[in-house]
Amino acid sequence: VGLVNTLTTVLALAIIDKVGRKKLVYYGVSGMVVSLILIGLYFLFGDSLGVSSLFLLVFFLFYVFCCAVSICAVVFVLLSEMYPTKVRGLAMSIAGFALWIGTYLIGQLTPWMLQNLTPAGTFFLFALMCVPYMLIVWKLVPETTGKSLEEIERYWTRSE
Numbered sequence: 001v002g003l004v005n006t007l008t009t010v011l012a013l014a015i016i017d018k019v020g021r022k023k024l025v026y027y028g029v030s031g032m033v034v035s036l037i038l039i040g041l042y043f044l045f046g047d048s049l050g051v052s053s054l055f056l057l058v059f060f061l062f063y064v065f066c067c068a069v070s071i072c073a074v075v076f077v078l079l080s081e082m083y084p085t086k087v088r089g090l091a092m093s094i095a096g097f098a099l100w101i102g103t104y105l106i107g108q109l110t111p112w113m114l115q116n117l118t119p120a121g122t123f124f125l126f127a128l129m130c131v132p133y134m135l136i137v138w139k140l141v142p143e144t145t146g147k148s149l150e151e152i153e154r155y156w157t158r159s160e
Contacts, residue, residue: 004061005068012073020145021074025137028070029130035063036127043120071133075099081144084153 016024038059042051076096083091113122144152 001061001064004064005072008065008068009073012069016073016077017145020143021078022137022141022143024070024074026134028066028074029134029137031066032063032070033127033130035059035066036123036130039063040120040123040127043118043123078141078144081149081152082141082156084157085149 012024039056042056042059045051046053046055079092079095080088110122113125117125142152142155147155
């Protein structure tokens with residue numbers, strides 16, 4: 001898991017300016033949804049169909065790959081670009097803190113969800129939670145690839 005995550009993060013850093021932030025999010029989160037649905041299906045039907053646990057490993061590693069190549073790499077690049085210079089440090093600190101709080105909450109709630117929603121239900125819920133993320137990026141986040149920080153700041157402050 002660590003090796004896949006590390007290598008994929010390096011790959012993301014190498015291609016983020018060529019592919020574009022939003023495209024990486026679209027492809028990566030789409031892959032996350034597919035892998036989460038397949039993991040959920042494994043928990044629903046894997047035993048009755050005699051599917052090897054190798055299936056689970058492959059799609060879990062595919063999920064890690066998709067997450068690392070997209071949202072894990074892109075989120076901090078976008079955070080560093082989207083705030084005006086005068087508030088960037090404070091705003092990034094607050095946003096980073098919020099991300100870690102969310103990560104903590106998911107980590108704390110996952111055992112409860114696995115027990116109460118079943119493993120399949122938990123992974124289906126995680127797949128469903130990816131959809132609003134994609135919609136927010138699609139509708140509210142501009143593509144910043146190839147733009148200067150000044151151009152991006154003008155985009156965010158255009159209504160002022």
